[in-house]
Amino acid sequence: MILKIENIEKKFYDPVEFKVLNDISFTVNKGEFLTLVGKSGCGKSTLLYILSTMDTDYTGKLTIDGEVVTGYNQNQLAAIRNEKIGFVFQFHYLLSDFTCLKNVMIPALRLGRWSAAEIEHRAMEKLRLLGLADQALKPASKLSGGQQQRVAIARALINDPLIIMGDEPTGNLDSKNTQVVFDILKELSQEHQQTIIAVTHDNDFAKASDRTIEMMDGRVV
Amino acid sequence: MRINRNIAFTYFWASKRMTVVAILGVLLGMSIFMFMNSMAAGFDRASGESFFKSTPHIRIYKDDVVSAPLSSDTTTRTLIINPKVVPNKVTIENPLQYVQLVKQHPAVTVAFPQVNCPVFYNNGQSQITGTTIGFPPDEANRMYNIASYMVQGNINALAQNQNGIVIGSGIADKMNIITGDHINITSSRGVNMTLAVVGIFKTNNSKEDKSKSYVNIATAQQMLKENGVFVTDINVNVKDPETAPQIAAELSMLTGYKAEDWKAANEAYMAASRMRKIVITFISFTLLIVSCFGIYNILNMTVSQKINDIAILKAMGFNGRDVVRIFVYQALAIGAIGVILGVVFALILVQALQHVYIGGDIGYFPIRFEPWVFLRGILIGLFITFLAGYIPAKKAAKVDPVSIFRK
Numbered sequence: 082m083i084l085k086i087e088n089i090e091k092k093f094y095d096p097v098e099f100k101v102l103n104d105i106s107f108t109v110n111k112g113e114f115l116t117l118v119g120k121s122g123c124g125k126s127t128l129l130y131i132l133s134t135m136d137t138d139y140t141g142k143l144t145i146d147g148e149v150v151t152g153y154n155q156n157q158l159a160a161i162r163n164e165k166i167g168f169v170f171q172f173h174y175l176l177s178d179f180t181c182l183k184n185v186m187i188p189a190l191r192l193g194r195w196s197a198a199e200i201e202h203r204a205m206e207k208l209r210l211l212g213l214a215d216q217a218l219k220p221a222s223k224l225s226g227g228q229q230q231r232v233a234i235a236r237a238l239i240n241d242p243l244i245i246m247g248d249e250p251t252g253n254l255d256s257k258n259t260q261v262v263f264d265i266l267k268e269l270s271q272e273h274q275q276t277i278i279a280v281t282h283d284n285d286f287a288k289a290s291d292r293t294i295e296m297m298d299g300r301v302v
Numbered sequence: 303m304r305i306n307r308n309i310a311f312t313y314f315w316a317s318k319r320m321t322v323v324a325i326l327g328v329l330l331g332m333s334i335f336m337f338m339n340s341m342a343a344g345f346d347r348a349s350g351e352s353f354f355k356s357t358p359h360i361r362i363y364k365d366d367v368v369s370a371p372l373s374s375d376t377t378t379r380t381l382i383i384n385p386k387v388v389p390n391k392v393t394i395e396n397p398l399q400y401v402q403l404v405k406q407h408p409a410v411t412v413a414f415p416q417v418n419c420p421v422f423y424n425n426g427q428s429q430i431t432g433t434t435i436g437f438p439p440d441e442a443n444r445m446y447n448i449a450s451y452m453v454q455g456n457i458n459a460l461a462q463n464q465n466g467i468v469i470g471s472g473i474a475d476k477m478n479i480i481t482g483d484h485i486n487i488t489s490s491r492g493v494n495m496t497l498a499v500v501g502i503f504k505t506n507n508s509k510e511d512k513s514k515s516y517v518n519i520a521t522a523q524q525m526l527k528e529n530g531v532f533v534t535d536i537n538v539n540v541k542d543p544e545t546a547p548q549i550a551a552e553l554s555m556l557t558g559y560k561a562e563d564w565k566a567a568n569e570a571y572m573a574a575s576r577m578r579k580i581v582i583t584f585i586s587f588t589l590l591i592v593s594c595f596g597i598y599n600i601l602n603m604t605v606s607q608k609i610n611d612i613a614i615l616k617a618m619g620f621n622g623r624d625v626v627r628i629f630v631y632q633a634l635a636i637g638a639i640g641v642i643l644g645v646v647f648a649l650i651l652v653q654a655l656q657h658v659y660i661g662g663d664i665g666y667f668p669i670r671f672e673p674w675v676f677l678r679g680i681l682i683g684l685f686i687t688f689l690a691g692y693i694p695a696k697k698a699a700k701v702d703p704v705s706i707f708r709k
């Protein structure tokens with residue numbers, strides 16, 4: 082077991098009080114490829130932000146890698162995100178003033194586990210894996226949305242995180258590239274025991290994953 | 303961490319035009335701050351120098367005593383009191399012993415007895431009124447640096463000639479006298495003397511030049527019909543003029559006579575000098591602070607432009623302190639460049655003004671490179687820069703990434 086949530090609830094108060102997540106509990110095993118599906122507005126993104134430790138405004142308990150992180154302070158959570166979680170966002174991808182390569186390198190430079198030369202080498206590997214080696218030195222802002230999303234995936238992989246989370250990580254990709262990304266994620270979970278939690282609208286994508294959790298109106302069905 | 307600096311410099315280059323404007327702002331503020339403060343320091347030094355050419359740091363003299371009523375009992379009897387200055391002699395008893403005593407104080411550099419004597423310089427039918435000052439010429443020269451404003455002759459010649467006199471240039475002009483001539487003077491006590499002019503001085507105060515002369519102390523005592531222990535003042539210089547008030551108090555305790563420091567003696571001068579200092583400090587600080595608004599402005603803009611970046615960085619594990627550093631580094635980079643260029647520009651201004659001739663008693667513009675002023679400017683400049691960066695950076699550190707991603 083790598084991640085566990087117990088009785089997660091969250092409310093929004095603006096414009097009116099509204100319970101967006103209602104008593105959600107589940108566990109995710111190490112190396113599992115999990116997909117989250119559900120209609121738009123059912124609370125998938127909100128849940129994923131809580132799982133990723135970025136949103137701390139909830140009730141319930143979140144355990145990551147054996148540590149109860151609920152109640153941790155912002156610095157502790159930042160360290161956990163840096164080391165253990167890779168995240169691919171729904172629309173916000175890259176730092177536009179940097180090259181693709183630099184974008185991929187930044188989380189590793191923050192972590193400081195490897196030398197700069199090693200990090201650059203690793204970053205090139207990840208870009209190659211996603212078919213972007215030739216774009217490495219381009220400024221991030223010069224890439225198409227699909228390419229940017231793939232760079233963001235490469236960046237999520239750079240620190241060999243225990244968990245990779247994606248909010249529609251293939252939402253901007255054509256079927257060929259969706260297949261490429263799916264295969265990479267599958268391989269990471271099977272061969273490197275990395276855990277994948279991905280929100281998706283793509284039924285084929287969900288069906289091919291190890292497990293699918295369906296949500297409706299803030300509950301797990 | 304290096305990556306924070308790295309990101310900071312990328313942002314630094316990303317908005318070139320605003321960066322340049324911010325640097326120019328700091329440059330101007332810094333250079334004018336340092337220039338104005340150098341100027342203030344220069345004015346103070348110049349006026350201090352000319353001031354101490356005729357004023358000792360401390361003057362010890364016998365103060366007038368006002369008569370006290372014979373009885374202090376004012377309740378039972380009716381007393382008619384008529385306080386008056388006691389008609390005592392203005393002399394200091396045992397002056398040489400006191401001079402020795404004063405000289406033993408560790409802070410004292412020069413101390414000598416002085417006798418002032420009102421005189422008339424006789425010029426045929428007309429007379430010029432003035433004062434002749436009797437003192438030991440060697441020590442007086444050490445205190446007032448008389449040699450620096452001698453225009454003819456030599457102050458040391460006075461020590462060798464007991465009948466010598468050094469006169470102001472105004473007197474010399476009026477009486478058409480040059481060094482080597484003789485001058486006839488009459489004292490307020492009616493003593494008449496003919497003395498040999500061994501030198502002529504010219505200060506920056508034409509009134510003094512038209513009335514003042516220097517003689518040996520014995521000559522002044524003779525003119526007052528007094529003996530060799532008659533001394534009206536003991537003049538004292540100390541190592542640091544700023545400490546004169548405390549030392550004056552100590553010397554007063556030591557000798558029992560009144561010891562007046564130069565600040566107390568020249569309240570009007572001190573008030574004007576304080577006023578000047580306050581005005582210059584206020585204006586230069588205001589300029590410095592205003593000049594750092596450029597940094598505040600650019601940092602605020604960068605923070606709001608890069609709010610998406612900040613959210614991504616925080617999601618990837620950068621904490622609040624990292625974010626603060628990124629923006630403070632950016633501010634400090636701008637500030638440091640501005641400060642360095644500001645120092646260079648201030649040096650150029652100081653150099654240029656040093657060669658401007660004002661004339662009068664000022665001569666060349668009294669400004670020079672003041673290491674302390676520059677050091678203080680650099681520290682204050684960097685501190686304000688830091689603040690100008692820190693305030694927006696703190697705002698950036700508080701960004702909640704989730705609220706950005708939801709948009």
Ligand SMILES: Nc1ncnc2c1ncn2[C@@H]1O[C@H](COP(=O)(O)OP(=O)(O)O)[C@@H](O)[C@H]1O
Pocket residue numbers: 093094095096101119120121122123124125126127128708
């Ligand atoms: N900041 C917010 N304030 C109020 N309601 C919000 C806020 N963010 C999201 N919501 C609402 O919460 C619900 C779940 O949103 P979200 O988690 O983004 O859904 P999903 O990702 O499944 O499409 C939606 O009804 C949305 O309108």
Ligand SMILES: [Mg+2]
Pocket residue numbers: 125126127171248
């Ligand atoms: Mg969503």
